[in-house]
Amino acid sequence: MTSFPGSPKILKGAIVGVDVFNPVASVAVFQYNPAEISRTIEPQYSEAGGGRAEVLRLQGPPRETISAEITLDLVDQMEAGKAGPLGGGIAGHLAALEMLVYPKSLLVAANQILLATGTMEVIPPVAPLTLFIYGWKRVVPVKIGTISITETAHDPGLNPIRAEVRLSMTVLTYNDLPPTHPGYWTFMAHQVVKETLATVASVNSIGAALGEEVDLFSL
Structure with a gap:
């Protein structure tokens, strides 16, 4: 299919599992970006004390949940003779998503060996840092x-x-992760970007309310 020459290049979304043992096993780039993403934000108010001065005190960032529906389709590519990774259709793309929540097979095997040799303490599996x-x-x-x-x-x-x-x-925040975890600083960067966007939008809104064009920032 030939796209219109003036069409902007579309940035595709992705879910990436950052795993030092197998860094490319859990990279799922969206074939088509979700048409709709649903986000629920639940404020985390402090329950310490009961005074009037405490009623709006926050104990941390809000709890945010994200829901998205992704479409995977190989039909058009099959017309061009493509059969997907290892000829398995979209099974490989589905596997990349599923591997985000699987313990690595090498770790499972290592734990079985430890159990067989009488070791009582095994290595707990940890999911990779997953980025949306x-x-x-x-x-x-x-x-x-x-x-x-x-x-x-x-x-x-x-x-x-x-x-x-x-x-x-x-969404994992700095309340969920230790400062030594890269996800801690990923969320911090996300919040800084959000604060910047909010500031720019607020300044522009004030200018619009006053009937003047105010554009202190450009993104």
């Missing part, structure tokens, strides 16, 4: 809540070629 990237102004560390996959079409070998994926995620 939807534009460069929105990069947040998240914890996957649920991944719901509905496969709606398959090739003759029963490989999935079309699927709808529904994701629910909880």
Whole structure:
């Protein structure tokens, strides 16, 4: 398909699992950006004390949950002779999403060896740092809540070629992670960007209310 010459280049969203043991196993770039993203923000008010001066005190950043529906479709590519990674349709792309919540097989095997040799303490599996990237102004560390996959079409070998994926995620903040964790500073950077956007928008809104064009910043 030939796109209109004046069309802007579209930045694709992604979910990236940062794993030092297998850095490319959990990189899921969206084939099509979600048409809709639902976000729920729940303020975290402090419950310490009961005085009137405490009623609006915040104990940290709000709890934010994100829901998104992603479409994966290989039908158009199949017309060009493409069969997906290892000829498995979109199975590889689905696997990249699913691996975000799987313990690594090498770690599972290592723990089994430790148990077999009588070791009582095994290595607890830790999920990779997962980043939800939807534009460069929105990069947040998240914890996957649920991944719901509905496969709606398959090739003759029963490989999935079309699927709808529904994701629910909880944004991890500096209250959830230690300062030594890279996700701590990823969220801090996200909040700084959000504060900057809010300031720019507020200044412009004040100018509009006064009937003047105020543009102190440009992004």
